[in-house]
Amino acid sequence: MTRIAFIGGGNMARSLIGGLLKTGIPAAAITVSEPQAESRQSLAREFGVATYAENRLAAAEAEVIVLAVKPQIMPAIHAELRDTLQRNRPLLISIAAGVRLDQLERWFGALPIVRCMPNTPALIGAGATGLCANARVSPPQRAQAQHILDAAGLTRWVDDEALMDTVTGISGSGPAYFFALVEALEDAAVAQGMPRDTARALAAQTCLGAGRMLVESGEAPGELRRRVTSPHGTTQAALESFAANGLPAIVAHAVAAATRRGGELAAELDKT
Ligand SMILES: NC(=O)C1=CN([C@@H]2O[C@H](COP(=O)(O)OP(=O)(O)OC[C@H]3O[C@@H](n4cnc5c(N)ncnc54)[C@H](OP(=O)(O)O)[C@@H]3O)[C@@H](O)[C@H]2O)C=CC1
Numbered sequence: 001m002t003r004i005a006f007i008g009g010g011n012m013a014r015s016l017i018g019g020l021l022k023t024g025i026p027a028a029a030i031t032v033s034e035p036q037a038e039s040r041q042s043l044a045r046e047f048g049v050a051t052y053a054e055n056r057l058a059a060a061e062a063e064v065i066v067l068a069v070k071p072q073i074m075p076a077i078h079a080e081l082r083d084t085l086q087r088n089r090p091l092l093i094s095i096a097a098g099v100r101l102d103q104l105e106r107w108f109g110a111l112p113i114v115r116c117m118p119n120t121p122a123l124i125g126a127g128a129t130g131l132c133a134n135a136r137v138s139p140p141q142r143a144q145a146q147h148i149l150d151a152a153g154l155t156r157w158v159d160d161e162a163l164m165d166t167v168t169g170i171s172g173s174g175p176a177y178f179f180a181l182v183e184a185l186e187d188a189a190v191a192q193g194m195p196r197d198t199a200r201a202l203a204a205q206t207c208l209g210a211g212r213m214l215v216e217s218g219e220a221p222g223e224l225r226r227r228v229t230s231p232h233g234t235t236q237a238a239l240e241s242f243a244a245n246g247l248p249a250i251v252a253h254a255v256a257a258a259t260r261r262g263g264e265l266a267a268e269l270d271k272t
């Protein structure tokens, strides 16, 4: 039983822990450190995992440590964990947006480190995670990291670390883009007089159906789109409106903004 410690028990840690437990990893294998007593209680209640107020205690026995705090918190936790990490030499997995492998090595020491970017659908095993590793990660540790993130859904190794901020821009932040689209669809239908609950149910199920078709059919999104689009029909009218209002450019700008923000988060940490 590989012992896994989560440093930070917030949204993303909860999603990953939920995914891990669903694959049969026992709750006894997982420890979590979290400053808020209320959050510790709810983690213990919901998942049955051991929780600690001190990072050092959660990490003490772990072979794998998942750093699941905000990027800005990283410098605060490394001083506390450094001795434990140097003694036990665990595999470190960081899920923090932007934070680079060289920064993690500088703070936590010359350890095997995997930088990854999961997303919140991990909670239901439908996550998407990009991973990259430093040179100290052995093939078995690489497999171990992949096994942990596979529990959250799809995984893809990204050899060029510079592309990890692109992963954040596409799939790390991505669930929020689809939620925003569903919100907009819902609001548009409500504006036309539809009850909100009906609008939400129709929009959300459409998102699910389209997503499942994309993943399960293996067909290109363009082909699936064409099959919905009858010549001179309703879909064509909507898609022409998207094009006229610059949807591809809007999306490209949004992904660029998220990607750029990843780089900025790391640059801000270089100054600390
Ligand atoms: N949310 C997402 O969709 C994704 C997030 N990420 C990354 O995951 C990381 C966590 O994000 P997210 O889960 O959203 O954030 P949250 O704020 O929900 O979780 C972070 C948790 O860390 C706790 N914390 C704060 N300070 C410390 C400390 N010194 N020691 C231990 N724990 C501490 C926080 O407690 P408190 O609330 O009391 O401050 C909070 O519960 C970030 O680095 C983010 O970039 C990656 C992929 C997707």
Ligand SMILES: O=C(O)[C@@H]1CCC=N1
Pocket: 097, 168, 172, 173
């Ligand atoms: O918004 C953020 O910074 C984090 C990283 C990806 C998703 N949430």
